[in-house]
Amino acid sequence: MARGLLPQPIATLPWRALLPLALLTGFGAAVLYSAAGGSLYPYAAPHLMRFGLFVLLAIAISYAPADLVRWAVYPVYGAVCLMLVLVEALGHISGGSQRWLTLGPLVLQPSELMKPTIVLVLANFYNTLPAGMVANWRSLVPPAVLIGVPMVLVLLQPDLGTALAITFAGAVVMFLAGLPLKWFLGAGAAGALAAPLAYFFVLHDYQRARVTTFLNPESDALGTGYHITQSQIAIGSGGILGKGFGNGSQSHLNYLPEAHTDFVFATMAEEWGLLGGLFVLLVFGVVLRWGLGVARRAPDRFSRLLAGGMTATIFFYAAVNMMMVMGLAPVVGIPLPFLSYGGSSMMTNMICVGTLMMVDRWSRKASTPGLL
């Protein structure tokens, strides 16, 4: 970077991450422009504006001092849990399931906020846990409670995708915290056993239908299998170079459901082909690699776990969404970060990015003491 030409605060921004993200979001805006039939509204322009807004938010987060963050861990966790309870309560009052809280002009989805928060709280927990206690099974209880409470609240909404995301982020932090490998293998085995039981006794009908459909999309090609079938048609018909900008018939003629949100990758792949898809994968690869690099360079255990968990959260979004649209995972309502239209997921992901930038700043401060 041309450090000399730019003012210090701008030059020190992690351009290795921000630039690809800006490119990806711009690309997303182009896809949304096409999905709206060649119009900036209603998707493309707000998408870009939100990105700009959340970049500022991320930069603001990146300036947070470590002490403040550590101090704020439990209050933040408590506040988000409270919001989840509030959502649940409001849902009961209004007589229907609800995921949003309206605070003045802001529409907040607390379950989204919970994803980075769970990383934060677990990173802090394992940071304060004495090293000798890590492998002790009794030390599993607090993180189980920390993960369990929001997970149950989210499942009540019901939002299986977010609950899985929270669990995944938590598990990754615990994995990085050095918990014995056999616990994860054991949990994996237990999960494999529990999955059929959950399928029959826990899942809602529509969730069960999604799993059935995933296992055999042709079983109901016009019903629940419709999404996956149409999404694969969109991706497959795009070929290597795509049908060309603005020429995607699957999205323009409404065959592709949720063409601007959960299935935006299919919309993109239809018009931009395999090349567009590889570009998206590449950008995520660059960003995630940067994230893991930040985690490795991080000055202390807390920031390491924090950065690793945040990276995992972004990864979970992108991987599950793309696996879903390509028919490798059941349809769960998880959007693709920076491409899908929608404020909540953009905010979550930018909080993750902001946190990574913050850890990056801490590590640079630690490695060059006295410079700033």
Place this chain on the structure above:
Amino acid sequence: MAKLTTSTLRQSFDRRTFVIGAVQGGVGLLLAARMGYIAVAENEKYEMESESNRVNLTLIPPRRGWILDRKGAPLASNRADFRVDIIPVRLKDPPREVAALGELLALKPDQLADLNTKIADAARFQAVPVADGLDYDQFAAISVRLPELPGVVPQRGYSRYYPTGPAVGHLLGYVGAANKEEYDKERIPLLVTPGFKLGKDGLEKEYEQVLRGEPGARRTEVTASGRIVRDLDTREDVQGQSIQLTIDGQLQDFAARRIGLQSAAVVVIDCHTGGILTMTSMPCFDPNTFANGIGRIEWKMLNEDDHIPLLNKAVRGLYPPGSTVKPMASLALQLQGVSPEEHVNCPGGYQLGNRFFRCDAVHGSLDMRGAIEHSCNTYFWSMVHRVGYENVAPVARKLGLGQEFDLPGVNQRYGTVPDPEWKKRRYKQEWTAADGLNAAIGQGYVLVSPLQLAVMTSRIASGRDLVPSLMFGHPKPPGPALPFTPEQLAVTRDGMFRVVNGSGTGAGSRLQVPGVTMSGKTGTAQVRKLLSRGGGGAWKTRDHSWFICFAPSEAPRYAMAVVVEHGGFGASAAAPIAKDVMTCLFDPAKAWSALLEMEKTWGGTPAERMAAKYSAYAAQYGAAVPKAASDAAVQAAMTQSEGGETPPLTNGVVTNVESGEAKAAASGGGQPSDEPRAPSTGPAERGDRR
């Protein structure tokens, strides 16, 4: 595992970060590989599916082949129109959409009720016709509102048109949207294409494959919800082939309209070829209105009509022929060696054993010609008694009675020509002399259709074994030569000439066409046992009125049979119709002007009268009428409805009334009440083959 310390945790973190990075990279590679597989290896398959999503192939129902009369005039054609159909499975909100359609098309409550029934009854793939013959404004109004009416399909196309409507209903049948059974039988997309109609009855059904044609196709780009974005290309349809009938359209129309308010059938046969010029049964349904499905009011109207519009009386109505069999009997007698010059004295009846069979009048001494002319029962009783009815029955069959003819799309019943063997088989009883006497004058067990009597007349008139045909240019070759000598035929024809032109029973029906004379024979067939005779009394108890005739007398060209149900005397109801129809063949202008005068007193043409009746019904019942029957029920009604009083009860009655005076001949002991005889029987027993 070694005890965990801060530094081992740090090392483990680095290792595990690497693992996570590797997993992430692995997932990335997996995604790239998966996408490459879908987009490259399976690209062709998905491109095709994407195209089949995008492009909608709409079939254009082919224009149906015309049905032409012998002169090339259309009996059934197509007219361009705007129409609306509904595909029930695509409806999002049926009640709202039907209501919106009802408003746009100004449908009446009964029509809306019909529409809802049809939607409810339709199989999910089936297109339900809503309306046709729309004007452009209505069509445009619906087209504009299509986005809020998913499943509603407006289109411009062609609909079947029968210019003479009811006159050809029974003959041609009608068309309608395919039902589930038809689709199961022939599983092609055309059958469920909105606007496509197939033949449901008569010739329309028989010649379905010839008339159908090849559908066209239109490729359009459509959205997932079915909205058309733009037309891509279009292939024109190929119209079905025409078929040409022996029918004379003008004459068919005339005969149907001349029947007027009666319940009657007219069959006219060309004595040169056997071609059927006219075959009509009135009243009849209007095939034009049947095409969109039968409405509930129309169905109620048809079912409540005691004239039984759904029955094709020309081929499925069976009646005792009465005296119209006497010309046939005279030929049979001559074959048995009875001299036409032999005289029989008619003292007003005939004594058989201890019973007295009463004739209509005291005719005095008559020879064969005179007996036909005056329709003297005594002559035929005594002569048939002499030769035996078992020798008459074969001649009756040879002349066409009791026979079924090979006519496309014409579902016939063949009636009864009784003989001893038949009675034994049917009733397990011995044939009696009285049975023979009854049969000799066309009563008792004898049952014939108007078509059979027309064939009989054509065979007597031509002296050839003519076989009736319907397809123009494809006459049926006549059968083996008839066993009658020209002299024998001349006697019979002479008798029939005198019926009309002498002092006979049909004298009032002499043709008023210069240079053309008609020969004929009246018939009056009893319905009930002497409840009332001839013209008086309740309609259903009156006798059936017959008239058979041919013209010109000296070189017969046309033969005809007319039956008027409960018309009373043959001379008073059937003969005038026959005379006017015959006039129409020789002097159409004269016949038509007379008919138009008559129609003024009847309330207009059949179509106009039906329309008036429909309005009255609609005003009276509205949508409260129960729903109309399914296709199957309509078919059942057409093939099985025989009419409550047709054929008539013939319980032990042998008297035959012919002249104007009706003598209440019921002089108790004088009436030959026969051995107990099973009363009139159901359709199957009457020899219904279908």
